[in-house]
Amino acid sequence: MADITDLQYTAEHEWVLVEGSIATVGITAYAAQKLGDIVFVDLPAVGSTVAEGKVVGEIESTKSVGELFAPVNGTVVESNDAVTASPELLNSDPFGAGWLIKVQFTELPELLDFDAYTALTGP
């Protein structure tokens, strides 16, 4: 699990870990907690092209359905089969084993840093 203060964030409650040209994407603990127990995750296929801001997947809890937005333009190089098999990983370890997809990108859009995201969700 990465240090959450080093991650970047979106206003849609996703986190992004940038390593070279690969962005690892997940949802924040705040989002997971608000959704409740997550019981179904639908992720884009490896090799698919994703566009920043577009819906690329679904996250369902017992009570509601959330959409997964691509935070960057690029190509999905890996998707986390462990979370599709065990969606509860999103609740138990959202910043670690609950990561969702890895996207190869060419250009990184402007994202929120930890302080800016924390200001968004409140204390």
Place this chain on the structure above:
Amino acid sequence: MTDSIPTNASERHSPLHDIHVAAGATFTDFAGWQMPVRYSSDLAEHHAVRTAAGLFDLSHMAEIWVSGRQAAQALDFALAGKLSAIAIGQAKYSLLLAPDGGIVDDLVVYRTGDDHFLVVANASNREVVAAELIERAAAFDCAVLDSSDDFALIAVQGPKSFEILARVAGVDITGLADLKYYRSTPGRFGAHDLLVARTGYTGEDGYELYVAPDAAAALWAAIAAAGAGTGLVPAGLASRDTLRLEAGMPLYGHELDLTTFPVQAGLGRVVNLAKEGDFVGRAAVEAGPPGGARVLVGLRSDGKRAGRAGYSIFDGDTSVGTVTSGALSPTLGYPIAMAYLDAALSEPGTALELDVRGSRVAASVIALPFYTAPDKHQTAPDERKENHG
């Protein structure tokens, strides 16, 4: 991620609010009340009720007294059931019908004395039920009093409910060990009166305790303490909804509304056409719903994606109905839903499709309820589906 994160805009707080905050609850708006939707995990809370016990705050529910020499006759006229026929200490699931046969609310009525009945209505229908009861009782020698603000309501639900309730410090409940399903009994908690009923909305054995608001926090704490080591957990409205759905119990505003006749919802037995005298809705119910009226069915679908309220149901290319409630069943492991369909499609085994956000998912009609508690003792078959929102 997304915009489906709930907002908290409502104002009314339960007398147990501070306890819920201290327990880390997430809140949701429910009929103008801020009520706990979950404390930690709604799945864990659901499973706790099925295997041990859950502690629910239902203080948002409406309690209305109908009292007086002709209270029973007034209720026979006002409601669909024959309330004059129930004994002191008995409870009855009933309906308040509109003159045209639609359902204004579903309720539980407790007879606490010859001339005393407590009507418990859904929080969202408090005002309309109180107003209707006042109007319908006007010609009778009785008084209708909306006492909702005088009651907190705490439910203990699950197979260990009796074991827990029997050892709550400071609680003395008359005849608890012999209290049967859909029966109530008076009790005491310190200096406070209790009304304890073996009723619930989870499909499990359990009890509901009506108590003065200023005693609610101490009672909650005493029950929680008595439940230590049994697996009792505080449980929120999210788990209550999946529990009642598995038990095939209707929720007002989803399965029941002003456009639905009781028979369509499988509640024909709740309407007592044999009782003497007129009652509101009688003529309409005797005439029956319009030809071709849809009926409530259970659906089981494939995969893990639940059909949720509002999703369309297809028979081939034809839209044949809409889901009223649905979830991935925590107990059963597959998606379940309730929906209104044409009678011709209501036979168990009928193959249909759900439109889950643009994807077709195979579903089939199955009998309600989806789940029945394995060892729910003292439950008469015709009472099993009696319930309340």
